[in-house]
Amino acid sequence: MDAAQPAPRSVLILGGGISGLVCALKLAEQGRAVTLLEGSDQLGGLGTFFEHDGRTFEKFYHCMLPSDGPLLGVLEHLGLTPxxxxxxxxxxxxxxxxxxPLNTPVDLLRFSPLPFADRIRVGITGAWGRVCSAKGLDDITTSQWLQGLxxxxxxxxxWKPMLEAKFGDRYHDVPALWFWTRFNREKGESKGEVKGYIRGGYKRITETFARRLxxxxxxxxxxxxxxxxDLDADGHPVVQTAAGELRADELLITLPWPTLAKTATAAFKSRAAVPSWDIDFQGVINHVLFLKRPLTKHYWLATPEPCHPFDGVVETSTLTDEADRGQGRHVVYLTKYVHRTDPRFTQPExxxxxxxxxxxxxxxxxxxDEDLEADYIFRAPFVEPIYTRGFGRKRPPETLIPGKVSLATTAQVYPVVTSWNGSVIQAEKTVGQMS
Ligand SMILES: Cc1cc2nc3c(=O)[nH]c(=O)nc-3n(C[C@H](O)[C@H](O)[C@H](O)COP(=O)(O)OP(=O)(O)OC[C@H]3O[C@@H](n4cnc5c(N)ncnc54)[C@H](O)[C@@H]3O)c2cc1C
Structure with missing residues (x-):
């Protein structure tokens, strides 16, 4: 290094989910000295894996969409596109x-649980949702907006059973902007829905990141x-782990928001430019089933009626190659969004x-019973914010303390859908503001 050049500022990244990994990659490529701290023994956060019969599977179902441009760009950069x-x-x-089945206008017209007139209105809602402007949707609730249409x-x-399945009784205040972006992401393909997966599973992505980093x-x-x-007497960030105290020129936090709110000291909070620390998160339980037979031909089957203990049946083997799951093995995730304080979250496995x-x-x-080869339970307490009206104004900024502490976390991704793609967009934005 040129003796006249100052050493690049060191960065300490907290959290090794996709947000932390993308931030680490971008900053290291800029020549910054990067250290990343991860609390578990795996990188990838909510996209981490478990092993079964010599293969790895995601603990929580994961796939990509063709509209995930920024994520696909990073994967291309890592040489993973093929x-x-x-x-x-x-x-x-x-x-x-x-x-x-609910994939085409004809499917909707055949959806007999709704009276015919309502099928038309739901169809018009979908068509309007694709073309209408998002302006003002952060300030009205999804319920108001959908009831109007x-x-x-x-x-x-x-609609209500699906909203309740996602947010429980907190669905009332979820802004229409959340629904609008989610609906348009899922239904964004005019030529029919397509989903993507990677040979070797998401583990392959995190392993490639680790190698490159x-x-x-x-x-x-x-x-x-x-x-x-915390902050020291000079206002520099100080991070405490069981192994001791760590310091760096800059801190970049990618931890789930509730973890940050819990670990940040009062001194830190008083200096950080945060509109509101009060952002609650929804949790999830996934029951992964390895079956000897398929259930349906659908990737996603919504089961929002209260008679089902889960909100959805996600048959990922409709997407994944046999090479990635084993010959004759069908993989189904039963999924339930539930808050960590709900007794169902801690129900015995x-x-x-x-x-x-x-x-x-x-x-x-x-x-x-004999169709079941094996099953596993996974739970995550912090998946995404329980959005409230005007969430855009509550959204935490990229810079918490100028020149010292930055943030790239799921609580900022709104109104983009929380996903690996949303995290890549956020990570790139945060790193862009640090440069
Ligand atoms: C059921 C389910 C299905 C999903 N399906 C999809 C999908 O199909 N496609 C898609 O793109 N996205 C999907 N997602 C969303 C996606 O997983 C998340 O949006 C994304 O992983 C968030 O990444 P992150 O790095 O911001 O946070 P996280 O993945 O939560 O990573 C945070 C990291 O911080 C670490 N950490 C936490 N506390 C501490 C601590 N105290 N000290 C040190 N480290 C700590 C964690 O171990 C973790 O590695 C799904 C999520 C769930 C739960």
Whole structure:
């Protein structure tokens, strides 16, 4: 290095999910000295994996969409594009024991749980949602917006159960902007839905990141749980882990927001430019089933009726190659969004496994006990904010303390859908403001 040049400012990144990994890559490529601290033994956060029968599978179902441009750009940069494959994908809705495909206008016209007039109104809602402006949607609720477009009856029968499945009784205040962006992401393909996956699973992505970060000289410190984030007498950030105290010129936090709110000291909070620390998060339980037979041809089957203990049946093997899951093995994720304080979140694993599988058998009466090869339960307390009206004004900024502390986390991704793509967009924005 040129003796006259000052050494590049060092950066300490907290959290090794996709946000932390992308930030580390971008900053290291700018020549910054980067250290990344991850509390668990795996990189990838909510996209991490478990092993079964010599293969790895995501703990929580994950796929890509063709509209995930920024994420696909990073994967291209890492040389992973040839490993991504795409398949047509479909959605269905369970009602009173019947499964209704809902992918085309004709499907909607055949959706008999709704009176015919309501089917037309739901169709118009979808068509309007694709073309209308997002302006003002942060300040009205999804319920108001959908009731206005689809009518009260169609809202109660069709939309409300899906909102309740995602946010429980907190759905009332979720802004229409959240719904609008989500609907347009999922239904963004005019020529039919397509989803993408990567050979070797998401583990392949995090392993490629780890290799590249190693080449760039990034220090990855695993199993280092952040216990507190403070400021010293000169206002410099100080991070405490079980291994001791860490300092750097700059701190970049990618931890889930509730973890940051818990570990940040009062001194830190008083200096950080945050509109509101009060952002609650939704959690999730996934019950992963390895089956010897397929259930449906749909990637996603919504099961929002209260008789089902889960909100959706996600048959990822409609997307993934046999090479990635094993010959004759079908992979299904039963998913339930639930707050960490809800007793269901801490229900014993055996109870969940038993009651959810038997509920699935009610929906698929020909599913036998012998069809199940193995199953696993995974829970995550912090998935995404429970959005409230005007969330755009609550959204934390990229810079918490100028020149010292930056932030790239899921709580900022809004109104983009929380996803690996949303995290890449946020990470690039935050790093852009640090330069
Ligand atoms: C059920 C489910 C399905 C999903 N499906 C998809 C999908 O199909 N496609 C898609 O793109 N996205 C999907 N997502 C969303 C996606 O996983 C997230 O938006 C994304 O992973 C968020 O990344 P992140 O790095 O911001 O946060 P996280 O992934 O939460 O990473 C945070 C990291 O911080 C670490 N950490 C936490 N506390 C500490 C601490 N105290 N000390 C040190 N480290 C700590 C964690 O271990 C973790 O590695 C899904 C999520 C879930 C739960």
């Amino acid at each position: 490993e991504i494959y795409w398949r047509p994908s479909s959605f269905a809705y369970a009602n009173a024991g019947r499964i209704y 689809s009518g009260k009856r169609a809202f109660a029968t069709f 190693g080449e760039l000289g990034v220090t990855l410190r695993m199993n280092e749980k952040i216990e507190s984030i 055996d109870e969940i496994k038993r009651s959810w599988f038997s509920a699935l058998q009610k929906l698929f009466p020909d599913l036998r």
